[in-house]
Amino acid sequence: MGMSSPEALLICEHCDTVYRRRTLTRGDVARCARCEAELERHHALSVNAMLALILTAMIVFVQANMWPIVTLGLSGQQSSTTLWGMILAMWREQAQVVSVLVAATLFFFPLLKMLLLGWLLWFARAGRRAPGFVRLMVILHYLGPWTMSEVFVLGALVAIVKAHTYFDVTPDPGIYAYAALTLLITIFAGVDLRRLWDDVPEGAA
Amino acid sequence: MSALPRASELGLIACTVCGLVCRNVPGDARLDGDGVGDDMACPRCGTTLHRRKPNSYVRTWALLIAAFILYIPANVLPIMRTASLNDVDDNTIISGVVELWRAGSPNLAVIVFTASIVVPVLKFLALGTLLVSSQQGSGWARVQRAKLYRLVELIGYWSMLDVFVVALLTALVRFSVLSLVEPLPGVIFFGLTVVLTMLASMSFDPRLIWDGKDTDD
Numbered sequence: 549m550g551m552s553s554p555e556a557l558l559i560c561e562h563c564d565t566v567y568r569r570r571t572l573t574r575g576d577v578a579r580c581a582r583c584e585a586e587l588e589r590h591h592a593l594s595v596n597a598m599l600a601l602i603l604t605a606m607i608v609f610v611q612a613n614m615w616p617i618v619t620l621g622l623s624g625q626q627s628s629t630t631l632w633g634m635i636l637a638m639w640r641e642q643a644q645v646v647s648v649l650v651a652a653t654l655f656f657f658p659l660l661k662m663l664l665l666g667w668l669l670w671f672a673r674a675g676r677r678a679p680g681f682v683r684l685m686v687i688l689h690y691l692g693p694w695t696m697s698e699v700f701v702l703g704a705l706v707a708i709v710k711a712h713t714y715f716d717v718t719p720d721p722g723i724y725a726y727a728a729l730t731l732l733i734t735i736f737a738g739v740d741l742r743r744l745w746d747d748v749p750e751g752a753a
Numbered sequence: 754m755s756a757l758p759r760a761s762e763l764g765l766i767a768c769t770v771c772g773l774v775c776r777n778v779p780g781d782a783r784l785d786g787d788g789v790g791d792d793m794a795c796p797r798c799g800t801t802l803h804r805r806k807p808n809s810y811v812r813t814w815a816l817l818i819a820a821f822i823l824y825i826p827a828n829v830l831p832i833m834r835t836a837s838l839n840d841v842d843d844n845t846i847i848s849g850v851v852e853l854w855r856a857g858s859p860n861l862a863v864i865v866f867t868a869s870i871v872v873p874v875l876k877f878l879a880l881g882t883l884l885v886s887s888q889q890g891s892g893w894a895r896v897q898r899a900k901l902y903r904l905v906e907l908i909g910y911w912s913m914l915d916v917f918v919v920a921l922l923t924a925l926v927r928f929s930v931l932s933l934v935e936p937l938p939g940v941i942f943f944g945l946t947v948v949l950t951m952l953a954s955m956s957f958d959p960r961l962i963w964d965g966k967d968t969d970d
Contacts, residue, residue, distance in 0.1 A: 557774045559767035562899055563963040564760045566774075582757050583899040583963065620925050622932070629924035637924035643936040649944050650920050653913065686798050689770045693906075693951060696913050703917030706865055709857040710849075711922060714837070714932065742772045745797060 558587055593739060595747065599669040605732045606662050612697075612725035613655065618708055621716035628720060631655060653696040661695055664688050665741070672748045681748070688741060698730040759963070766802045768795040775802060806958040810888060813957040817880050820949035823942045824873060830939035833919045837932035845939060846870065846915060868914040869943070876950045879905045880957060890965035902959045909954055912947045916940055 558567045558578075562585040572578060572590040580587055593601070616628035629637070631654060638647035664684050671678035678684065704726065708717050760767060766775050777793055793802045806812075831843035844852065846869045854862035879901050886893060919940045926934040 557765065559760045559765060559774055561767065561769070561772075562903070562959040564767075564960045565757045566760050566763055566765060582896075583959075584896060585899065585903060585959075617921065618925060622928050625928055627925055627927055629921070634920045634924040637927075638920050638936060641923055641936050643920075643923075643941055645941045646916060646920060646936060646944050649913075649916065649948070654917075682798055686770055686800065693910060693955070696910055696917075699911055699913050700917050702864065702868075702911075703914045704921060706853070706861050706914065707918045707921040707925070709861050710853060710918065711925065713856045715926070745771050745773070750797075 560585055560587055589738070589740070591739060591743060595669055595672045598736075598739065599666070599673060601732060601735060602662055602666045602669060605729060605736075606666065608725050608729045608732065609658065609662060612722055612729055615722035615725060616720040617704055617722040617726070618711075619718045619720055620711055621718070622714070630722060653694055654700055657691055658695045658697050661688065661691050664691075668744060672744060675748065677748050677750065685741075685744065695733075697726065698733055701726050701730050761804055766793070766804060768798060768800055768802060769806075770800040771795060771798040773797045777802065805960055805964075806956060809956060809958040809961060810884060813880065813884060813953050816949050816953035816956060817877065817884070820873075820946050820953060821877055823946045823949065824877070827939055827942035827946050830942065831937045832915065832939035832943060833922065834935040834937055835926070835932070836935070843937065846943065849915070865915060865918075868911045872908055872912045873946060873950060876905055876909060876954065880950075880953055883957060883962065887961040887964070892965050895962055895965075898962050899959060902954075902957065902962070905954050909951050910947070912950070913944070916944045916947070 556569050558569045559565070560567070560580040560583060563580060563583040565580055565582045567578075567580075567587065569588075570578070572588060574590055574592060577589040578587040579585065613631050616630050616633075619626055619628035621627075631650075635647050635651045635655070638644070638650060664687065668678050668681065668684060668688075671681075701723070704723050708719065711717050760774075764777055766777050767773070768775060773795055775793065775795060794800065795802055828846055831845050831848075833844045833849070835842045835844065850862050850866045850869070853859075853865060883898055883902055886898060919934075919936050922934045923936050926932055
């Protein structure tokens with residue numbers, strides 16, 4: 549014991565095995581020899597690139613929420629809805645629990661995630677820790693699994709096919725915006741946001 | 754000590770939130786996941802450090818059982834009513850899948866079936882297996898069990914699919930006289946099942962898989 553400082557070490561979250569950190573090069577993924585979980589991977593995206601992606605995601609998110617998702621037509625009548633139309637409809641139809649779930653996982657959590665990341669990255673760009681860095685990083689960690697925009701895209705597809713038997717269905721721009729958002733989320737999924745702890749050292753603020 | 758040292762043997766703790774490796778007083782901290790004696794906070798992010806998630810077995814069992822109880826009404830009760838001039842149709846999850854298979858697209862029917870039936874059932878079985886085998890300190894198929902847990906975490910939230918479908922159809926189909934779609938209580942139970950199974954898989958600590966008594970080299 550006492551052979552090296554704890555910063556040079558890496559512990560597998562899935563089985564508690566201790567490793568000495570090594571420098572990764574492009575495309576490298578470090579895996580745990582005991583349980584085969586991913587320990588660390590090389591990050592190709594710079595802070596600037598991540599910030600650009602987050603800003604893009606924010607613009608797409610606004611569009612995904614403002615524009616209608618699908619339009620149904622039946623004998624001359626038309627009906628379309630946005631995400632908030634969905635949330636309000638569920639609330640009115642005595643399914644408040646579902647309404648809250650939809651609002652949280654498709655609106656509030658993704659929005660909060662993007663705002664937090666944007667804020668943290670904006671300061672990280674200048675090599676500084678954003679005000680509230682520690683608390684916000686912790687919130688970001690817990691927010692992780694509760695954003696479900698990508699699930700919604702598949703759900704919308706299923707809804708379109710289901711409604712297709714009875715109605716004329718036209719996909720609206722909102723659904724394309726959601727598809728683009730899913731693509732952006734997928735790119736981000738490979739990024740370990742914890743790197744910000746190391747990238748932006750304490751005391752730099 | 755084996756060739757691959759474990760953090761608990763070296764008196765190290767990794768912070769679950771920020772990943773920082775912390776040195777802690779080696780000795781009497783227990784390995785059974787009840788968190789006794791761990792009251793150190795991570796110097797970087799302030800999260801309380803635990804060698805294992807506190808009360809992992811009890812919490813995971815409780816959430817899993819609660820989720821399973823809610824899963825019964827989620828499947829038995831209809832989740833959606835479609836009404837038009839000549840008929841009223843109440844759909845359960847399964848009847849929705851059958852309808853999609855017959856009238857819509859078989860591919861999507863398979864996706865919905867996977868998300869709403871296979872994924873939750875797999876989660877119940879997988880987490881149940883992981884809990885029982887880890888509590889017995891079993892050395893059986895550890896690598897596969899570790900992978901099974903990561904699979905459960907990865908696919909868990911896709912079960913929300915059908916909830917979103919019902920919500921979207923409810924908002925869309927509102928041609929008052931001619932037809933309408935209403936959510937029915939099943940969808941509420943289903944949504945709660947998904948949330949509870951997600952919480953259950955989060956409260957399980959995969960490190961418990963490797964905490965059995967026998968060595969593993």
